[in-house]
Amino acid sequence: MEDCLLLDAGSGGRASQRLISQCFFRHFANPLLERMDDAALLTDIHGPLAMSTDSYTVTPLIFPGGSIGSLAVHGTVNDVAMLGARPRYLSCAFILEEGLSLETLERITADMAAAAREAGVHIVTGDTKVVPRGACDKIFINTTGIGEVFANPVPSGHSARPGDAVLVSGAMGDHGLTVMGSREGLSFLTDVASDSAPLNHMIEDILQSAEEVHVLRDPTRGGLATTLNEIAEQSQVGILLEETAIPVHEAVRNGCSFLGLDPLYLANEGKCICIVPEDKAEAALEAMRRSPYGKEATRVGTVTEGKAQVSLQTRIGGRRLLGMLEGAQLPRIC
Amino acid sequence: MEDCLLLDAGSGGRASQRLISQCFFRHFANPLLERMDDAALLTDIHGPLAMSTDSYTVTPLIFPGGSIGSLAVHGTVNDVAMLGARPRYLSCAFILEEGLSLETLERITADMAAAAREAGVHIVTGDTKVVPRGACDKIFINTTGIGEVFANPVPSGHSARPGDAVLVSGAMGDHGLTVMGSREGLSFLTDVASDSAPLNHMIEDILQSAEEVHVLRDPTRGGLATTLNEIAEQSQVGILLEETAIPVHEAVRNGCSFLGLDPLYLANEGKCICIVPEDKAEAALEAMRRSPYGKEATRVGTVTEGKAQVSLQTRIGGRRLLGMLEGAQLPRIC
Incomplete structure (x- = not known):
């Protein structure tokens, strides 16, 4: 050649x-x-x-x-x-x-x-x-x-119900920050790597273990905040997140705070959002944690009645709306 | 917007x-x-x-x-x-x-x-x-x-048999020459237009009418000559074409001769090659001609025993090998 x-x-x-x-x-x-x-x-x-x-x-x-x-x-x-x-x-x-x-x-x-x-x-x-x-x-x-x-019912962004638990399979923002750092040659971002991974085997285990899964989505472009806003709109429900519960790696948190970025809007390529009835949350989390790609799986919030919007219970006890990404944080991320 | x-x-x-x-x-x-x-x-x-x-x-x-x-x-x-x-x-x-x-x-x-x-x-x-x-x-x-x-057997480039008839659904080279002319602003190419068309309804009629269809291929990049060479190799057969039988629109023939191009190597986007047993050729041609996209359908050659190559019986009675396209006649044709 x-x-x-x-x-x-x-x-x-x-x-x-x-x-x-x-x-x-x-x-x-x-x-x-x-x-x-x-x-x-x-x-x-x-x-x-x-x-x-x-x-x-x-x-x-x-x-x-x-x-x-x-x-x-x-x-x-x-x-x-x-x-x-x-x-x-x-x-x-x-x-x-x-x-x-x-x-x-x-x-x-x-x-x-x-x-x-x-x-x-x-x-x-x-x-x-x-x-x-x-x-x-x-x-x-x-x-x-x-x-x-093979899932029945088929998970969909339209199927979140008030009272459901909102789970994520791991930490947010690794892919987005890695690509940005790598593109711009930001030498202080040495401890970050993309989370890009195939989730199909883990998803199969979640569906078998939790039996009833309402929503499965991967928070790629626009990150967790944007994807949850889409789900809130599709299902016409509110979503309340606990800021302290959302996993973000230390290096990503530091990099974001230095660059003025919000990890909740950064793309992920090896994570899923899983919304299940309250009584299925433990089974779903255990299935995620059995996968090499779900070790840091955790519950981050709850689906609520009311307006189709995403709110964040902040670290200091207040509440703020988490809107949808408007324009581009970063083009060509995927 | x-x-x-x-x-x-x-x-x-x-x-x-x-x-x-x-x-x-x-x-x-x-x-x-x-x-x-x-x-x-x-x-x-x-x-x-x-x-x-x-x-x-x-x-x-x-x-x-x-x-x-x-x-x-x-x-x-x-x-x-x-x-x-x-x-x-x-x-x-x-x-x-x-x-x-x-x-x-x-x-x-x-x-x-x-x-x-x-x-x-x-x-x-x-x-x-x-x-x-x-x-x-x-x-x-x-x-x-x-x-x-729905076809059974499924048509494939591997299924041409000696004695089969080689049919085309219409004239060759219109798409390739049109795109080139349009790109280069060749004002003398006024009478050519792309043949781009959906062939699925015609194909369905061919398969129902001819019952047994060995090969269906569309001669896009590399044109009729290259696609037939691929079929000859896949099926390990010879293919003999009659130059005078191959339909080429007058404007395409003139444009090609002016530009030094061979219409048999130009891309088509609304034509098919159909290889059928001799006794199914008439039924296949009739099906093609019933379609608005197959009015000029005709037989152009025969599958033969022997070396996997494509030969052309020329206008003046000689025979020449029609090789596969080597490099690019024209990039970004489709």
């Missing part, structure tokens, strides 16, 4: 075939993908299905705790899982900039393959476009996932 | 919600999409499934006969259909450049919605990223489609 990607690799001809077989097939190896028909044939998947898509444009491409490759698998696997589904298959579409280092592409492809293996999903169909220098920033990846829904 | 897209619209907060509801929901309107959970819940789809993905980066965004919006629906719908499947659902992920004209985005979204309606598919889940100026070229769209496979 050449050192840098040439425009020809997106032509659909021999040069495309070489890139596909030498890089993508080698890492993603599976017989469904290798058929090379216009679409993948999936004979062993049964509805109801969950389907979700995300394009990943994160910069830098590689950051502490992950890369655009692992993120592109985790993000979509998690979105599918949040519907109470077992993620099964992913599509993967690359938009690559002419001149991209093939070593970087190889590293990112290997990260995707490793993440897919851990999550137990197969990448079965793909697409590669190469655009001229300056037409995109190095590499964008789209993944679309489908999975088999 | 403002006139130009702001970075905030990709934040995941209120500004994102406004773009989604004012533009995407308005055009794509359907209850599955509007649930706004992390994934779409699809309760009425049954396997076996076909799944296909494509990212669209075509420039210019709007060209005679279509736009990146209609193309993004047709391309993926056709790929799913080529597996002998009924396309049902699409995901849609936008990567948008800060500063993009909202009027352009609206026009493209409307084109997607119209194309989806004609094809009978629903856009059920989506994603919107906004990247800073210069990080992408205006707008890239990924669509991923799933459909229900």
Whole structure:
């Protein structure tokens, strides 16, 4: 292989075939993908299905705790899982900039393959476009996932009920702060790493253990505060959070306070919000804590009657409204 | 709405919600999409499934006969259909450049919605990223489609057999030449327009009428010659084409001869290659001709024993090998 990607690799001809077989097939190896028909044939998947898509444009491409490759698998696997589904298959579409280092592409492809293996999903169909220098920033990846829904009822942002317990699977803000620190070269942020992780196995355990789960959502762009606001609106309920109960890692708290950021609005890529009836809260928390990705799971609040808004019981005993993120704290976080 | 897209619209907060509801929901309107959970819940789809993905980066965004919006629906719908499947659902992920004209985005979204309606598919889940100026070229769209496979056996590039008839549903090269002409402002190319079209209804008719269809492929990037080479390799057969039988519109032939291009290597976005047993050829051609997109359907060659290669019986009686496209004739054609 050449050192840098040439425009020809997106032509659909021999040069495309070489890139596909030498890089993508080698890492993603599976017989469904290798058929090379216009679409993948999936004979062993049964509805109801969950389907979700995300394009990943994160910069830098590689950051502490992950890369655009692992993120592109985790993000979509998690979105599918949040519907109470077992993620099964992913599509993967690359938009690559002419001149991209093939070593970087190889590293990112290997990260995707490793993440897919851990999550137990197969990448079965793909697409590669190469655009001229300056037409995109190095590499964008789209993944679309489908999975088999097994939860009944299906968790939804519309299903929170007054009295429900609001749980999170761990600390908030690690991914957002890591990407920002890594992009800006903030050397004082040495103790932070992205939480990017596949949550599907943990989700399956939560659903089996707690039996009745009203809401599952992952607080990505906009963070915990924005996602809870969406749920409050969808379900037409209030949500009351205990500030002291929300887990935030020391390094993230310090970094945020230095930079004037609020960790409750920072993106997470390996956390879930889980809203369950009060009497299922303990079972759900225990299931989370059994997972390597839920060790710091905890209860952070309660669903209440009344106006669709999120309130925070503060450290010093007051109450303040936690609005939805208005604009961008930081673009290209995922 | 403002006139130009702001970075905030990709934040995941209120500004994102406004773009989604004012533009995407308005055009794509359907209850599955509007649930706004992390994934779409699809309760009425049954396997076996076909799944296909494509990212669209075509420039210019709007060209005679279509736009990146209609193309993004047709391309993926056709790929799913080529597996002998009924396309049902699409995901849609936008990567948008800060500063993009909202009027352009609206026009493209409307084109997607119209194309989806004609094809009978629903856009059920989506994603919107906004990247800073210069990080992408205006707008890239990924669509991923799933459909229900009804053909039995399932058509595949691996299934061509010696003696089969090779059919095409119409003239070659219109899309590729149109995009090139439109990009370069070639004023003498006035009589060409993209053939971009949804082929799923025609495909369904072909499969029902011809009963046994060995191969269905759409000759997009790399054109007829490259796609037939892929089939020859996959099936380990020869393919012999009659040059005089291959339909090429007069304006495309003239444009290609002026520009030194070969229409057999130019992309098509509304055509299919159909390989069937000799005794099914008439039924398949009749089905194609019943469709508004197959009026010029015709037989162009025969599958032969022997080496996996494509040969052309030329106008003057000789034979020449038609190789696979090596590099790029033209980047960003789709």
